[in-house]
Amino acid sequence: MVDESKFHSDDPKLVLDFYDQFRNREELIAWMKGRPTAEIQFRESEGGSGEVVVVIPSINEEYQRRALKVFEGLKVVFVISGGRYFNYARSVNAGVSYALKRFSPSWIVVSNDDVYKVDGSEVLLDELS
Numbered sequence: 001m002v003d004e005s006k007f008h009s010d011d012p013k014l015v016l017d018f019y020d021q022f023r024n025r026e027e028l029i030a031w032m033k034g035r036p037t038a039e040i041q042f043r044e045s046e047g048g049s050g051e052v053v054v055v056i057p058s059i060n061e062e063y064q065r066r067a068l069k070v071f072e073g074l075k076v077v078f079v080i081s082g083g084r085y086f087n088y089a090r091s092v093n094a095g096v097s098y099a100l101k102r103f104s105p106s107w108i109v110v111s112n113d114d115v116y117k118v119d120g121s122e123v124l125l126d127e128l129s
Helices: 012-020 025-034 061-070 088-103 121-128
Strands: 041-044 052-057 075-080 107-110
Touching: 041 088, 052 061, 052 088, 052 121, 061 075, 075 088, 088 107
Parallel strands: 052 075, 052 107
Antiparallel strands: 041 075
16 A cells, blocks of 8 residues: 655655655556546636647636736636646646647647746747747
């Protein structure tokens, strides 16, 4: 039985102890694949043609508001997921899959939610074209 509490510890020694519970990487991968999946929801921004879609895993509403300003004029899909079973890669993959099915975009931009505006969205669009 795997002691998952060590996996979530702030103590680096306990995290290392967690990984020492496995005899090899195959056991670790099997454990990871067998973990429950966090619930994932999607929230879309208004506007944007869907030609370029920005996918952002996020649960922080303040960061979401700021990201909407950074990517103003573009379609933004927030992937809402969290908790102890949150998996960043799974959230990104779910968001990309959602964007492909819903919008058939030419470009998908993956971003974190903790972004600050430097240039307008038109600079990104110019670079992509």
